[in-house]
Amino acid sequence: MKIAICCRKGSFSDYWLTYCEENGISYKKVDAYQSDIMKQIEDCDAFMWHFSHLDYKDKVFAKQLLYSIEASGKPVFPNFKTVWHFDDKLGQKYLFESIKAPLVTSYAFYTKQEALLWANKASFPKVFKLRGGAGSTNVKLVDTRKEAVSLISRAFSRGFSAYDPLASLKDRWRDYRSGKCPFFVLLKSFFRLFIVSSAIKLLPLEKGYVYFQDFIPNNDTDTRIVVIGDKIIGERRGVRNGDFRASGSHILLPDASKVDMRCVQLAYNVSQKLGLQIGVFDFVHDKDNPLLVEVSYGTDPDYTECEGYWNEKLQFTSAPINLPKMIIESFIQNSSN
Structure with missing residues (x-):
């Protein structure tokens, strides 16, 4: 198998390239932003692209390109089932309701x-x-x-x-005061009040x-569950002081013993039902009942703080976590079947 990889600095592609090099897997760097991308991948068997929802160019055509390559018969990551609802909370509302998942x-x-x-x-x-x-x-x-x-x-x-520069500045100020944001990041956020980048304008x-x-009140944490094939990663995330949101707080609580196993089971069941290559699920609790908030495919390439993973039988294995490696290994395995 020869994999075409669209490279984006700071994304999963950094790890995928290293993985291919270290494991003798044939690959080709391609540029999805060029008009001849279909020709670039003619000699490849599969295509992988960790595109960004924050890049106006990616928002214009990334999903359409992935769908088109998948329609040609080549395996892609992320595929249609995994990504059509990415960064689309309206789409996710109808999707979760259609399968009667416990959505807020x-x-x-x-x-x-x-x-x-x-x-x-x-x-x-x-x-x-x-x-x-x-x-x-x-x-x-x-x-x-x-x-x-x-x-x-x-x-x-x-x-x-x-993009809301004032809301972003307030979040950075809160993070800076709690020691979770360097001063230069705070300063950069301040200047964005006055200088809006051309990419954001578009x-x-x-x-x-x-x-x-x-x-849903009385949640001082939420629960983040990541499902990749038959492996499930989980951790809780703390809510910032004076806020109600855990996402983006950078308060990571990776103690696996504190993760609600009902969230693990629910995330795995939904991922299997929807046929996701990767599902990144966020949960809150209404009193004692776990509720889905949203799902994503594009997440931080980290999770190294997590203690290990569960399998489909909810058996836990203590192990270092390398999320991009888990993704490419699962992709290659399923693409070869």
Whole structure:
């Protein structure tokens, strides 16, 4: 097998290239941004690309390219089942509801009138989300009906930028005060209030819909479960002081004995049912009941802090974790079957 790998610095591809070199696997570096990408991969048997939801170019065509290569008969990572709903909370709402997965109760509206009718009857607080964004970006706690009406009005008028520099600065300031953010990162975030990069300017506005979820109180952690084939990684993540979000907090709690095994089982079951190559699931607890918040494919290439992994029988193995290695090994194994 010869694998075409689209390289992006800081992504899984850094590890995939090393893995291929060390294990004698034939590979070819390709550039997905070139118009002749289909010709580039003609002599390859498979294609792998860890694309970014934060790059406007990737948002324009990455999924379409992957679908097209998969349609030609070549195995791809990520494939259609794994990635069509990536960075799309609206899509995930319908997906989870279709298989009756225990999703946090969610509300989607596509007209201002329907959204306002709902807001007038709803209880608060609620959580407002844009369909895209990671690390808790584009997520706000809405305490009052007045705040909800303001967000709804904006959603059906000028819309929202995919990047909120003020919210980002507030998060970096909170992280800096807790010792989790270097000063230069804080400074960089401050300057983004005044200097917006051309790449961010090219991201489309989010408008024409509005999306809320029920607020689930009394969660000082959430649970992150990663399923790759028959291996399952899990850890909890702490909520920042004065915040309600764990995603993006960088407070990692990898003690496997503290992970709710119901989350492990649920994540594995959903991943199998949906046929995911990788599923990165976030859970919160409503009293004692685990609820899904969202799923992703693109995650940090780390998890080295985790203590090991469970198998499909929920048996735990203590072992160093190398997530990109697990991905490429699973991909090669399944592509060869």
